[in-house]
Amino acid sequence: MHGASAVFVVQDGNKTACIMANFSADFLTNYITKTGPKNVTFSLPPNAKVLNTSSCGKENASNPSLVIAFGGGHTLNLTFARNATRYSVQLMSFVYDLSDTQIFPSAISNETKSDESITDIMADINKKYRCVSSNQIHMKNVTVTFHNATIQAYLSNDSFSKEGLTFPPCSLFSDWAWRAR
Template sequence: MAAPGSRWSLLLLRLAGLAHGTSALFVVKDSNGTACTMASFSASFFTIYETGHGSQNSTFELPSSAEVLISNSSCGRENASEPILTIAFGSGYLLTLNFTRNATRYRVQHMYFAYNLSDTQHFLNASDKGIHSVDSSTDIKADISKTYRCLSALQVHMGNVTITLSDATIQAYLSNSNFSKEETRCTQDGPSPTTVPPSPSPPRVPTNPIVIKYSVTGEDGTCLLASMTLQMNVKDNMTVTRALNISPNDTASGSCRPHVVILTVESRNSILDLKFGMNGSSSLFFLQEVQLNMTLLDANVSSLITSNQSLRALQATVGNSYKCNTEEHIYVTKEFSLNVFSVQVQAFKVESDRFGSVEECMQDGNNILSPIAVGGALAGLVLNLLIAYLISRKRSHAGYQTF
């Protein structure tokens, strides 16, 4: 048994991200037995769960018995699906990494974690039972044909769950069934000793934003159509706000699931997730969550990770499209808000890759009614003046009659 002092030392090391379990290697192979995705890392899981007496914390490590779940893992198919690595352990625990790529880079687009609240070893006296799941976008990305390498502790926040990966080596789209000797290092490891950090540049003034068209397609066809202008308002401290336009050169991707549609827009320094959900009766869709993961190159803080999971914006009937020409300001958190201009969006049910019947926003309706109301008031005023003039003319004419 370890002495009390050594227990505290181990706890402090774990909290500092300096101590972790042994890294394990996970490999996904195609039907020919050729490796297409490889990952080596250790992982710890910090969760907050509810009991009858309030919230409790649970921390546990990825066990050495963890293994690739072959039935849920895939090398992907050209233009049809992307690589998936699913790691299974314990009683119903799953850690899934979904990969995507563009011409120059690949990344872990989303990380999913399923955990079992019925497991009393980790969740003693939990109020809820059964399997629960959380997910998040990540900042794990590397150049094509290079290995992603991160010696530092890398944290992925998923609501009430935080996953910490340590000593991570990851590569998808393998070309020779093994890790590449060339590496893309994570930002947490910092610049190499020979690298001279660039001097800070003044915040750039954004150009006028333009309308960009997006679409997300899954196995059953298109699940999202959108045409809109997006502008991010980011506070790198509590006083300086930057307006950053989403560019048509940014990479757009996404995923289709039965109750969640995700549009992801990735630039050189940011990953923006727009998650659309449905109401309980599946009759309405709306923007339910916005999540931003951004590297701030010339700010006091190096990164910003923020999200809001309880939004209800851009709402319309499933099968119809939401349309609004008026600028909409979506408050996400105190550090981040989103401006949406000239938007038309439709999620979940999209027929023939075309927008359905239009449901206009209330702001556009007010804009249409206002000129009508002003015009009606002016017409009434002119009519009143005309009537007054005619009455006055008649009385004047009557005054000159002789009897």
């Protein structure tokens, strides 16, 4: 099960793209109902939007971030960092709202929960990386599975680089970092 792939773009004040991502994603978590715990899997919908809280970052003041919103108060946030030769997804976080009855029917709580994970997703500057296999990021209470993912930050020409590698056997996002070395 996974939804349609979508393209997400973060632009600076001049409308120049600094982050681009193209992927579909599924989320697996559990919540409590009157009858006990229940596992739920749901997909990032094709109408998910990049929030204006996304940012290209400011030199030494903030890191670039891609914040994607969907459904009744759910957000996926990828925060990037770089050095002279590589960029990485430094932190991934997911916020989900149990009051969304479409995804969490019969939840006994209506609280908003969050989860995050440090990642080792890493790529060379000015290169895109594409993984056609499914990649799972395990957080404490949520597993995010990316499908057919292409991600690039610190864009130099307002679009995905023509240079990059495709990794058909990716099983984890960390494979990207290992194979890029």
